[in-house]
Amino acid sequence: MARYSFLELAKNAFSAHKNWGRQWRAPEPKAEYDIVIVGAGGHGLATAYYLASEHGLKNIAVLDKGWLGGGNTGRNTTIVRSNYLWEESAALYQHAIDLWEGLSQELNYNVMYSQRGVMMLAHTVHDIQVFKRHIHANRLAGVQNEWLTPEEAREFCPPLNIQKNIRYPVMGAALQRVGGTARHDAVAWGYARGADSLGVDIIQNCAVTGIRRGADGAVEGVETAKGFIKAKKVGVVAAGHTSVLMEMAGVRVPLESNPLQALVSEPVKPAFPCVVMSNTIHAYISQSDKGELVIGAGTDQFVSYSQTGGIHITTHTIDAICELFPMFRRMRMLRNWGGIVDVTPDRSPIIGKTPVPGLYVNCGWGTGGFKATPGSGHVFAHTIAKDEPHPINAPFTLDRFRTGRLIDEAAAAAVAH
Amino acid sequence: MLLIECPYCGVERPELEFRCGGEAHIARPEDPSGKTDEEWAEFLYMRTNTKGVYAERWRHIHGCGRFFNAVRDTVSDKFLKIYKAGEPMPDLASLAKEAGK
Numbered sequence: 001m002a003r004y005s006f007l008e009l010a011k012n013a014f015s016a017h018k019n020w021g022r023q024w025r026a027p028e029p030k031a032e033y034d035i036v037i038v039g040a041g042g043h044g045l046a047t048a049y050y051l052a053s054e055h056g057l058k059n060i061a062v063l064d065k066g067w068l069g070g071g072n073t074g075r076n077t078t079i080v081r082s083n084y085l086w087e088e089s090a091a092l093y094q095h096a097i098d099l100w101e102g103l104s105q106e107l108n109y110n111v112m113y114s115q116r117g118v119m120m121l122a123h124t125v126h127d128i129q130v131f132k133r134h135i136h137a138n139r140l141a142g143v144q145n146e147w148l149t150p151e152e153a154r155e156f157c158p159p160l161n162i163q164k165n166i167r168y169p170v171m172g173a174a175l176q177r178v179g180g181t182a183r184h185d186a187v188a189w190g191y192a193r194g195a196d197s198l199g200v201d202i203i204q205n206c207a208v209t210g211i212r213r214g215a216d217g218a219v220e221g222v223e224t225a226k227g228f229i230k231a232k233k234v235g236v237v238a239a240g241h242t243s244v245l246m247e248m249a250g251v252r253v254p255l256e257s258n259p260l261q262a263l264v265s266e267p268v269k270p271a272f273p274c275v276v277m278s279n280t281i282h283a284y285i286s287q288s289d290k291g292e293l294v295i296g297a298g299t300d301q302f303v304s305y306s307q308t309g310g311i312h313i314t315t316h317t318i319d320a321i322c323e324l325f326p327m328f329r330r331m332r333m334l335r336n337w338g339g340i341v342d343v344t345p346d347r348s349p350i351i352g353k354t355p356v357p358g359l360y361v362n363c364g365w366g367t368g369g370f371k372a373t374p375g376s377g378h379v380f381a382h383t384i385a386k387d388e389p390h391p392i393n394a395p396f397t398l399d400r401f402r403t404g405r406l407i408d409e410a411a412a413a414a415v416a417h
Numbered sequence: 418m419l420l421i422e423c424p425y426c427g428v429e430r431p432e433l434e435f436r437c438g439g440e441a442h443i444a445r446p447e448d449p450s451g452k453t454d455e456e457w458a459e460f461l462y463m464r465t466n467t468k469g470v471y472a473e474r475w476r477h478i479h480g481c482g483r484f485f486n487a488v489r490d491t492v493s494d495k496f497l498k499i500y501k502a503g504e505p506m507p508d509l510a511s512l513a514k515e516a517g518k
Contacts, residue, residue, distance in 0.1 A: 243466035254462035256439070257491075302419075302437040304491050305468045310418045312433065345462050402458040 003108050023189060024196035029203050032230040033061045035384060036222055037237060038208050038245060040064035041073040042184070043362055043369065044237035045191035045202070046377020047384070052198035054378070055385035060200045061231075063224060065207035069188025072239050072369065075339035077262050077284060077296040079275050080371040081118040081179030083138050083145040084412040088395040089348060090141040095392050096375030097178060103374055109190030111182050112289060117274040118179030119148070119157060121324070123168040127280055130411050131174040138176075148173045157274050159325045166323050168281050181275060181286055187373055211249040211359070219249070219358035235360040235384050240305065240340025242363035251354050253363065254401050255342045258299040259309035260367050261317075263336035265328075267291030276324070279411075282313075283320040293331065295321060299341065299367060309338035341367050346406040347413040351380055351393040360384050361398065368413055419494060423477045424485050424501050430477075438474030440464050441486045442506045467491060470513040472506055488512055 002008060002021055012020055035051060037044045040062045051057045064070070080100055082093035104110050122128045131147070138145035150162040153173040162170045192202055203226070210223030211234060221230040236245050240257040268291050277284035277296075284296040297317035300309050314336055322329045344350060344364035349372070351362045362380045365372065375392070382390040389397070400406055419432040446452050446460060465471070471491050476484045488498040488507060497512045 241468070243464075244468050252459070252463040253466075254458075254464065256464055256466050257468075301432075302473065302489075303440075303464075303466055303471060304494055306492060306494050310432065312418050401462040402454045404454075 023193040024202055027201045027203065029061060029063075029201065029206065029224070029226050029229050032221075033201075034059040034231070035061075035233045035235065036229060036231040037062045037235045038222065039071075039237040039239065040068035040188075040192070040202055040204065041071050041237065041239065042069065042187050042191065042373040043365075043376045043380070044235075045069075045188055045195055046373055047235060047237060047362065047380045048200045048202075049191045049195040049198070050378050050381035051385055052195055052200055055381060057385060058199045060195075061229065062195070062200060062202045063206050063208055063222070063229075064202075064204050065225075067204050068192050068202060069185055072339040072341065073184055073188045073373075075262065075337055076184055076370040077286070077294050078181045078184045078288075078370060079118060079179070079277070079284065079286065079296075079368075080113070080182055081176050082143055082371070083118075083120075083134055083174065083176045083179070084409055085134050085137050086407050086409065087141050088407050089409055089412070090138060090143045091392050092375055092379070092396070093372055094141075094143055095378065096372045099374035099378060100182065103187075103190070107190035107194045109186060109193060111186045111190055113180065113182040114289075115178050115180040116286075117156065117175055117177045119153060119274055119276050120174045121153070121170050121276065121278040121280075122172045122174070123170065123278065123280045125171075128172055131172070134412065135174055143176075144178050145174055145176045148175050157272075157276055159272060159327050160276065161324055161326055168320075168323075170324070179275065181288075182370075183289070184370060191377070208245065208248075211245065213249060213356060217356060219356060233358045233360065233384055235362065235380065237362045237380070239363065239365065239369070240342050242342050242361065246354070246361065249354070249356050249359055251356060251359070251361075253350070253361070253398065254345055255364055256303050257305060257340050257342050258302070259304050259306055259338040260299045260341045261297040261309040261314050261336060261338045263295050263297070263314055263333050264288075265293040265295070265331045265333050268293075268331070271327075278320065278324070281320040281324075283317045283324070285321055285325070292334065293328065299343070305340055307338050307340060341365070341369075343367070345401070347409040348407040349376070349396055350398050351376065352383055352389050352397045353387070354398060366413060419496075421475060421487070421496065422499055423480055423483075424499050425481045425483050426477065430480060434477060434479040436476045436478045438476055438484065440466075441472040441474045470497065470509045470516070472509065474502075490516060
């Protein structure tokens with residue numbers, strides 16, 4: 001892999017940038033791998049990257065039914081934060097933030113991580129109590145999070161309307177200054193390029209159609225559109241389609257798949273300095289470096305794999321955005337879309353082993369998996385390589401639904417369900 | 418937005434009048450104290466989450482307020498059958514075949 005550098009940029013400028021090499025190969029699948037990761041999104045590619053870079057494993061493939069980063073990785077609203085309530089979650093998401101901070105350097109790929117601050121608005125007395133509880137819990141856990149009055153919130157984000165005459169007036173806000181955004185595609189591409197250079201085969205347009213188990217119950221490999229691929233270990237990182245894949249191995253999971261929508265506006269000059277989210281009225285918004293306003297809406301209330309979602313959901317969000325930020329009332333929206341998110345009963349992910357030997361699962365990120373991409377891949381790689389969880393993901397087992405040790409983050413999840 | 422026909426009211430109304438109640442035909446255990454942790458986990462949390470033909474509960478919360486069941490294709494979101502609570506689950510495979518899937 002040619003390292004990207006100023007010298008490399010200058011050299012390529014002389015040939016009008018026509019001779020940059022490919023960022024990753026397009027290999028045909030081998031007959032056998034030590035580890036097969038199903039799903040080439042951010043989490044899957046990060047897992048493969050850390051398996052190769054931290055655990056020295058080489059014989060790895062990442063399979064995807066489409067192109068890499070084409071699922072929820074390419075569809076989310078790119079918000080990064082770690083102000084979750086419970087210590088288990090704070091540790092997991094803070095682990096991700098710690099990795100985000102050095103990620104561009106490590107991958108030699110600019111993921112455009114921007115710690116511009118994430119502000120969560122409180123509109124009711126209940127919101128204030130919940131957010132203050134989060135702030136105190138976060139401070140005890142060493143996670144940065146602070147309370148702002150409505151005036152301080154407007155100072156931090158000048159477009160914010162804090163008048164009392166709107167339907168849900170702003171009564172305060174919780175601000176995490178280390179939160180922010182990153183470029184979602186660059187995260188997938190950076191991990192893909194890094195993993196590929198360490199020998200990982202990334203096989204796109206190769207849908208997994210079955211998971212084969214041996215007489216002892218252990219995983220033998222995966223059936224794919226390009227034939228059977230033998231594998232000692234299989235990691236499923238398939239977001240909204242996890243239930244479908246796990247059913248192939250005969251494992252039931254506590255997930256429901258819902259469409260989650262987002263939309264972007266026409267690009268404008270820099271006008272919006274931070275990320276603002278509101279759980280209560282279902283809206284979150286930031287401005288990309290390209291200038292578009294990136295707006296996240298809610299989920300549909302029923303199970304669906306349609307990758308669209310109801311138009312009344314986005315209408316509801318736009319109503320809220322227009323009331324909170326009156327200057328956006330005449331903005332035009334360019335496009336909207338949906339992604340399928342896999343939601344667990346306690347709104348916390350499942351990262352770990354399954355009842356099937358050799359089969360591992362990383363799922364249940366629901367509406368907020370992007371923020372955790374590096375941390376998720378890092379601890380999942382550890383789980384697969386060592387066949388036991390990293391201390392950080394040890395509480396996030398599938399077994400917690402049997403023991404009852406749930407990690408209830410319904411209030412911290414970005415989207416009210 | 419889905420259009421849903423309430424089997425009690427007999428009219429097709431927009432989704433906003435309804436609340437989805439999740440997967441249908443999950444019976445509460447008749448002998449709760451006799452169940453193992455695995456059986457409780459299955460009852461409380463495990464869901465089929467089918468990509469395809471799926472039976473689910475709906476409630477006409479802003480209408481008659483009653484629960485009913487529906488079979489829907491979770492890929493196209495089209496309703497294939499709507500029936501009253503208490504009626505047996507229809508044969509999902511044959512409904513899928515009728516819908517050409």
